[in-house]
Amino acid sequence: MALIKPRSRRGGGRPTIAxxxxxxGVGAITVSRALREPERVSEELRRQIQAAVDELGxxxxxxxxxxxxxxxxxxxxxxxxxxxxxFAEVVRGIYDSLSDSPFRIQLGNTHYSGLEEERLLQLFGxxxxxxxxxxxxxxxxxxxKLLENAGCPVVQVMxxxxxxxxxxxxxxxxxxxxxxxxxxxxxGYRRIGFIGARMDPRxxxxxxxxxxxxxxxxxxxxxxxxxxxxxxxxxxGRELFRDALAKVPSLDGxxxxxxxxxxxxxxxxxxxxxxxxxxIGIVGFNDLDMMQVAFPSITxxxxxxxxxGRRAVAMALAAIAGDRPEQRVVDLGFELKRxxxxxx
Amino acid sequence: MALIKPRSRRGGGRPTIAxxxxxxGVGAITVSRALREPERVSEELRRQIQAAVDELGxxxxxxxxxxxxxxxxxxxxxxxxxxxxxFAEVVRGIYDSLSDSPFRIQLGNTHYSGLEEERLLQLFGxxxxxxxxxxxxxxxxxxxKLLENAGCPVVQVMxxxxxxxxxxxxxxxxxxxxxxxxxxxxxGYRRIGFIGARMDPRxxxxxxxxxxxxxxxxxxxxxxxxxxxxxxxxxxGRELFRDALAKVPSLDGxxxxxxxxxxxxxxxxxxxxxxxxxxIGIVGFNDLDMMQVAFPSITxxxxxxxxxGRRAVAMALAAIAGDRPEQRVVDLGFELKRxxxxxx
DNA sequence: CAGGAAAATGGTAGCGCTACCATTACGCAG
DNA sequence: CTGCGTAATGGTAGCGCTACCATTTTCCTG
Numbered sequence: 001m002a003l004i005k006p007r008s009r010r011g012g013g014r015p016t017i018a019x020x021x022x023x024x025g026v027g028a029i030t031v032s033r034a035l036r037e038p039e040r041v042s043e044e045l046r047r048q049i050q051a052a053v054d055e056l057g058x059x060x061x062x063x064x065x066x067x068x069x070x071x072x073x074x075x076x077x078x079x080x081x082x083x084x085x086x087f088a089e090v091v092r093g094i095y096d097s098l099s100d101s102p103f104r105i106q107l108g109n110t111h112y113s114g115l116e117e118e119r120l121l122q123l124f125g126x127x128x129x130x131x132x133x134x135x136x137x138x139x140x141x142x143x144x145k146l147l148e149n150a151g152c153p154v155v156q157v158m159x160x161x162x163x164x165x166x167x168x169x170x171x172x173x174x175x176x177x178x179x180x181x182x183x184x185x186x187x188g189y190r191r192i193g194f195i196g197a198r199m200d201p202r203x204x205x206x207x208x209x210x211x212x213x214x215x216x217x218x219x220x221x222x223x224x225x226x227x228x229x230x231x232x233x234x235x236x237g238r239e240l241f242r243d244a245l246a247k248v249p250s251l252d253g254x255x256x257x258x259x260x261x262x263x264x265x266x267x268x269x270x271x272x273x274x275x276x277x278x279x280i281g282i283v284g285f286n287d288l289d290m291m292q293v294a295f296p297s298i299t300x301x302x303x304x305x306x307x308x309g310r311r312a313v314a315m316a317l318a319a320i321a322g323d324r325p326e327q328r329v330v331d332l333g334f335e336l337k338r339x340x341x342x343x344x
Numbered sequence: 345m346a347l348i349k350p351r352s353r354r355g356g357g358r359p360t361i362a363x364x365x366x367x368x369g370v371g372a373i374t375v376s377r378a379l380r381e382p383e384r385v386s387e388e389l390r391r392q393i394q395a396a397v398d399e400l401g402x403x404x405x406x407x408x409x410x411x412x413x414x415x416x417x418x419x420x421x422x423x424x425x426x427x428x429x430x431f432a433e434v435v436r437g438i439y440d441s442l443s444d445s446p447f448r449i450q451l452g453n454t455h456y457s458g459l460e461e462e463r464l465l466q467l468f469g470x471x472x473x474x475x476x477x478x479x480x481x482x483x484x485x486x487x488x489k490l491l492e493n494a495g496c497p498v499v500q501v502m503x504x505x506x507x508x509x510x511x512x513x514x515x516x517x518x519x520x521x522x523x524x525x526x527x528x529x530x531x532g533y534r535r536i537g538f539i540g541a542r543m544d545p546r547x548x549x550x551x552x553x554x555x556x557x558x559x560x561x562x563x564x565x566x567x568x569x570x571x572x573x574x575x576x577x578x579x580x581g582r583e584l585f586r587d588a589l590a591k592v593p594s595l596d597g598x599x600x601x602x603x604x605x606x607x608x609x610x611x612x613x614x615x616x617x618x619x620x621x622x623x624i625g626i627v628g629f630n631d632l633d634m635m636q637v638a639f640p641s642i643t644x645x646x647x648x649x650x651x652x653g654r655r656a657v658a659m660a661l662a663a664i665a666g667d668r669p670e671q672r673v674v675d676l677g678f679e680l681k682r683x684x685x686x687x688x
Numbered sequence: 689c690a691g692g693a694a695a696a697t698g699g700t701a702g703c704g705c706t707a708c709c710a711t712t713a714c715g716c717a718g
Numbered sequence: 719c720t721g722c723g724t725a726a727t728g729g730t731a732g733c734g735c736t737a738c739c740a741t742t743t744t745c746c747t748g
Contacts, residue, residue: 029727029729036706063411064733065704068707069706069733082436091426099460123403125403126404234637235634235637293582295611371698377696389696408733411705411735412736413737
């Protein structure tokens with residue numbers, strides 16, 4: 001009956017780095033190094049240690065690691081919505097880019113609320129993340145300060161702008177809105193409405209692009225604009241279009257703030273037997289894959305959401321590795337996809 | 345020139361619990377308690393401590409907390425896809441239910457891969473999460489063992505089944521598939537196809553439900569089934585429908601494995617001038633909100649994804665609090681939404 | 689008013705890991 | 719053979735917090 005030191009009362013008896021070290025006959029620190037910087041440990045010890053790790057089924061405790069190194073292997077990601085396909089794609093890009101790395105992802109949903117964003121930033125910051133990726137460039141002053149003091153690379157995504165906290169990947173929503181509207185004008189539409197839900201800052205800028213194009217063509221009329229603070233959806237698109245049409249019966253085109261709205265408009269046109277594109281032209285935004293198979297297919301502004309996510313991670317990873325990219329603001333652009341819904 | 349102990353070289357100089365304790369004139373442990381179990385600290389000290397916390401801007405370090413208590417305030421969530429609206433809704437339910445709690449969420453994307461699931465479970469487990477929520481009930485033996493040994497409440501979501509690891513919230517996909525198919529039969533359709541992409545276990549069970557209904561009615565014909573391992577999408581729905589129709593020109597109805605596919609079918613019908621519901625009846629699955637505004641509106645099986653997420657969290661929270669619910673398997677059911685696409 | 693339970697507070701000793709600074713081993717120039 | 723730079727390894731001391739076990743104070747009961 002040996003007097004063995006009892007297994008620690010707390011940690012649930014999982015093997016620790018000390019167990020591995022004992023089994024491999026080396027110091028704990030060497031195990032730590034073998035795991036994190038293998039090139040600094042001799043070939044032989046590395047093998048021994050690996051064997052011990054496998055045999056014991058050792059998995060490092062990320063919490064202990066984070067505490068000791070004052071750095072968690074976590075990417076904090078903040079988006080305003082989880083169900084909106086646009087952000088889901090960005091998030092997917094982020095996940096795919098990080099799946100082979102040691103980094104975990106901490107995803108936060110701000111619900112389009114600045115206050116919520118501050119709360120989450122505070123929470124995420126307390127973990128000492130390796131990097132932060134946040135959607136949008138319109139942080140509150142408090143949030144901005146939080147980002148600046150985060151002590152890690154920060155990437156603002158979805159949009160580009162003049163004053164990055166650190167890095168940015170996105171495109172110009174204003175230009176997107178203008179391009180969409182100019183296309184409608186070019187195709188001969190005149191009484192072109194803007195329909196948008198959930199007018200977040202990006203939507204506001206698309207609207208500004210719409211307005212710029214309309215004013216330049218001498219077609220602007222505030223009555224052509226229909227918006228709501230409600231969350232965007234296909235049914236809502238249908239409702240808003242009916243409102244818009246009731247307000248301006250001479251409407252002959254719509255630039256929809258996103259594809260959900262556009263689809264709602266299309267369905268209402270079918271239902272009301274309004275000819276698309278003859279009577280009404282429709283342009284969406286984001287180019288969800290259903291746009292190209294809709295009947296008629298819907299013209300839309302293609303955006304590179306997935307790529308934004310990938311790029312953001314690539315830039316953050318580079319910054320973590322020490323080489324700050326010289327190009328701190330990356331504009332991924334967009335592309336107008338001309339389709340049947342505007343082919344008058 | 346006092347010999348003040350230098351600010352720790354590591355932790356970046358943020359205030360710690362000791363700083364708060366000093367400022368409030370109490371012991372560190374009392375601060376810890378005031379923050380976690382306020383009712384165990386006297387009114388007065390609580391106020392003093394709160395004041396110190398506010399003044400210093402103290403935020404507890406979750407890593408240190410997790411290490412000391414061998415328990416991280418983290419919910420691990422594993423889903424096969426981030427962009428599929430179905431899982432996005434479940435995840436949204438989880439986030440909304442947890443937003444006012446101290447728990448963070450660790451979201452993992454398995455890409456429908458058992459291996460990836462094992463990897464993530466291993467990773468998540470190493471953090472000692474407070475609870476695990478995983479999609480599906482068909483874990484590999486390794487994953488199942490990992491879940492059983494996680495040492496925390498586990499909720500399997502999306503489906504119900506006979507043998508929960510711990511708890512379950514979902515519904516019967518087999519019954520859903522059967523109900524959808526029976527509806528088509530009842531409405532007078534006879535050559536009813538099944539169209540499905542990404543045949544994960546849930547899709548397989550919907551197919552089984554379809555098959556059961558068809559066989560019972562003496563209508564089953566394997567040529568009516570069209571599937572692909574590709575990821576589901578609206579364009580793919582269109583493709584598959586064309587394939588199905590080429591294979592079986594007499595097709596007069598389709599049960600689509602999900603609403604994306606159904607929408608693709610509808611668009612193709614428009615394009616090919618096939619009358620819905622006269623010539624072809626369409627039923628979808630999940631009842632995305634666009635189904636009710638499509639033209640014609642599409643019959644679908646309504647599922648309660650958001651509610652599944654909420655319920656899963658509620659059950660996990662209850663288990664954490666110590667009261668294991670006696671009902672460990674919760675069936676949230678589904679509802680057939682009859683619409684124009686089957687109103688022959 | 690003693691006795692004892694309960695409430696309120698604090699001290700100590702880690703949790704499992706890594707930063708920092710030795711220490712040792714080795715090779716090679718002088 | 720000495721001296722010294724470099725590579726490889728290890729020991730020590732925390733990281734910031736909480737579990738565990740005192741200790742003190744308060745308040746009841748008989």
